Amino acid sequence: MPSIRRVTLALVAAATLVLLTPLRVDAVPDGGPDWRLPAEGASVVAPFEAPAHDYGAGHRGIDIGPMAGPVVAPAAGVVAFAGTVVDRGVVTIDHGGGWVTSVEPIAPSVAVGVMVDAGDPIGTVSTGGHAPAGTLHVGVRLDGEYVNPLLLLGRVPRAILLPCC
Numbered sequence: 657m658p659s660i661r662r663v664t665l666a667l668v669a670a671a672t673l674v675l676l677t678p679l680r681v682d683a684v685p686d687g688g689p690d691w692r693l694p695a696e697g698a699s700v701v702a703p704f705e706a707p708a709h710d711y712g713a714g715h716r717g718i719d720i721g722p723m724a725g726p727v728v729a730p731a732a733g734v735v736a737f738a739g740t741v742v743d744r745g746v747v748t749i750d751h752g753g754g755w756v757t758s759v760e761p762i763a764p765s766v767a768v769g770v771m772v773d774a775g776d777p778i779g780t781v782s783t784g785g786h787a788p789a790g791t792l793h794v795g796v797r798l799d800g801e802y803v804n805p806l807l808l809l810g811r812v813p814r815a816i817l818l819p820c821c
């Protein structure tokens with residue numbers, strides 16, 4: 657018969673796995689925008705980290721870099737916001753179907769209401785926010801909930817369950 661300690665450890669491990677699972681893992685590209693990273697040749701320097709709950713700590717997007725050249729629209733859509741939030745420029749694009757992408761820090765070169773295609777320039781990397789200098793923070797929401805942007809690129813690694821105890 658398993659000890660109380662082993663059962664407790666197994667329950668803690670299962671709860672931790674549930675809490676660390678990215679938000680809306682069902683939100684894979686099916687029906688989503690034809691999406692790409694908003695910078696040529698950039699790679700992920702800080703991954704998405706789902707919070708344990710709506711107000712919990714986490715990283716609700718990815719940071720990419722190094723930045724060379726313009727910041728481009730990751731998918732077709734309409735610019736919903738282009739301006740300053742606190743200490744940094746932000747551009748938000750509504751792709752339709754509940755999909756929204758925001759990039760920061762950016763010096764916008766587009767205006768609200770402008771339609772963009774994937775790859776159209778939307779600004780240049782700027783400074784401010786939490787992202788290290790020369791990098792860009794990219795957040796994606798589906799129906800108001802943050803999702804891992806890498807889901808739209810098919811680059812989220814498959815979870816591997818390891819034996820417990």
